[in-house]
Amino acid sequence: MTKDRLISLDVFRGLTILLMTIVNNPGSWSTVYPPLLHSEWHGCTPTDLVFPFFIFIMGAAIPLAMPTKTYDETTFNKILTRSLRMFCLGIFFNFFGKIQLFGLEGIPLMIGRLAIAAAVGYALMGNFNAKTKTILALSILVIYLILAYGDFEDYEIVRLPGVLQRIGIVYFVASLLYLKTSQRTQLLVTIAILLGYWAIMTLITAPGFEITNLEKETNLAAWVDNLLLKGHMWEATKTWDPEGILSTIPSIATGIIGLFVGQLLNNPLSKLEKAKKMAISGIALTILALLWNIVFPINKSLWTSSYVLLTAGLGTFIFSFLYYCIDISDYKKGTKLFLIWGVNPMIVFFLSEIIPQAMIMVSFPNPSTPDEKINLLNYLYTFGIHPYFDNPMTASLVFALLYAGLWSLLLAYFYKKKMYFKV
Incomplete structure (x- = not known):
């Protein structure tokens, strides 16, 4: 290390x-x-913490990886390429089980799929020069889109959203915000995302329904997914996706809260003072989440604003404990x-x-x-x-x-x- x-x-x-x-x-x-x-709908189980914790940790790692905040074309290309590679890796998981090769079945087909998986994995995780990385990622993305929307029967219902896809999007936005804006602007963006998403989801009625609601099939996020991702959503529902389009927006706020923690770690304050600030912030965010839950329920699939604050709060507090034990107390x-x-x-x-x-x-x-x-x-x-x-x-x-x-x-x-x- x-x-x-x-x-x-x-x-x-x-x-x-x-x-x-x-x-x-x-x-x-x-x-x-x-x-x-996962929770059936509203609520939060330990399993519901996994995904937002990973996004939170990714956000915290950004300032540690780029402490000088140097922004130029090379840096932008590096961020874009890394985002694309994560995005393409995530989509491949959805394609893997649908790959067909010359009528093969059973073990021969499995071997063929694994060979393709090895090639894709190498292309997206291999250590190439920057230009090659970008070309490979873009080429693979184009192939995905052609297969998904090119009237190919085997891929016409392949899912496009997913965990790594969302992580790639959040990484791209959070990295640029970190490099191009102040913490004050980042805070304002976070507040705007959380309040804006709450307003959109609770005040705007999904077309075709009489009242706004947060139910599985009839909320606005489900309507957007069904409009823009029809046929390419989570197989278990067909009409909405837990990593859908509209619910990706508040997940950016999860990454930005991680950014604040990472920037705090780069601060010249003492380690003990940093741990205290993180612990207090984590508790405050959790309390605010529980209060907001009264009117905007904690919900992982919708990634509600209260869910953002709860998971980011718990993540900040848990990390403060680990930071104290490992990096302060050794x-x-x-x-x-x-x-x-x-x-x-x-x-x-x-x-x-x-x-x-x-x-x-x-x-x-x-x-x-x-x-x-x-x-x-x-x-x-x-x-x-x-x-x-x-x-x-x-x-x-x-x-x-x-x-x-x-x-x-x-x-x-x-x-x-x-x-x-x-x-």
């Missing part, structure tokens, strides 16, 4: 990515402990596991989405009912984990923990070899 890395931020990022991996890979989605699921015992996750988030994002999809493609006769097929992922859980536990929710969690454990071994190897995968 280089001296300029802030270990507590890497640990916080590692905690977040590890939790993401666990909640995204249960043995069975029908038997999951409630805290490891207490690092037990943090190595999270550190190895925190320095290599992109490879986890990429492969943890690809590997389960590939395993689903491998199927064979079910030992319990030979007339039926079972895929490899379900087989490992059904016959390797589930029989050893009376509580199916515990079995499902153990499967996720074992999967995360395998990732920990791989990430420990990458860490030891100083192999860091970046966009």
Whole structure:
């Protein structure tokens, strides 16, 4: 690790990515402990903290990576290219399961898809010169759009929004705001986003409906998604997307609040004073969120303004605690596991989405009912984990923990070899 890395931020990022991996890979989605699921609609579970925490951490890291605030064409191109690479990586997850190759099926098709995944991963995470990075990212984006909107049957309903797509957009906007504006302007932008989004969602009626509302199918964000992303949204709903267009706007505020924390860390104040300011700010944001929740409910799918303040507040407070323990008190015992996750988030994002999809493609006769097929992922859980536990929710969690454990071994190897995968 280089001296300029802030270990507590890497640990916080590692905690977040590890939790993401666990909640995204249960043995069975029908038997999951409630805290490891997203809220049904309004409300917030521990799982609902993962995504905004990652955006918050990304925002905090921007000033640490660019402390001098030098803005020129080279810097702009670097920011744009990194955003595009994240955006394109995220879209590929949605394309992977729909790739068709010369009529291949089963394992041959899986091998072909994995070969394409390796090529795309290398193109978007490989260490090329700046111009090559930009050309590759733009070329891949154009290919995506041609496949999605070019009347190709296999890709006409492929999802376009997603987690990394939103992170890429927020990174681009937050980076430019940091380099081109003062903290006062950043604060005004944040307030305008939060108040403006609240006003839009509660005062403007979605066309075709008599009153404004925040229900799943009839809110304004759902209407915008259905208008502009029809056929390319989250498969489970078809009429709205949890990472949709309108709800991406308030997520920018999450990144900007992270910016404030990063700029505070660059401040010449003592470390203890910084930790105090962060803790107080985190508590204040959380209280304000709970008050706002009365009229604008905390909601992850809509990314409501109260949700922004709650998650940013909790993120700021948790980070202040980690900063105090690790960077002030120099207490690092037990943090190595999270550190190895925190320095290599992109490879986890990429492969943890690809590997389960590939395993689903491998199927064979079910030992319990030979007339039926079972895929490899379900087989490992059904016959390797589930029989050893009376509580199916515990079995499902153990499967996720074992999967995360395998990732920990791989990430420990990458860490030891100083192999860091970046966009």
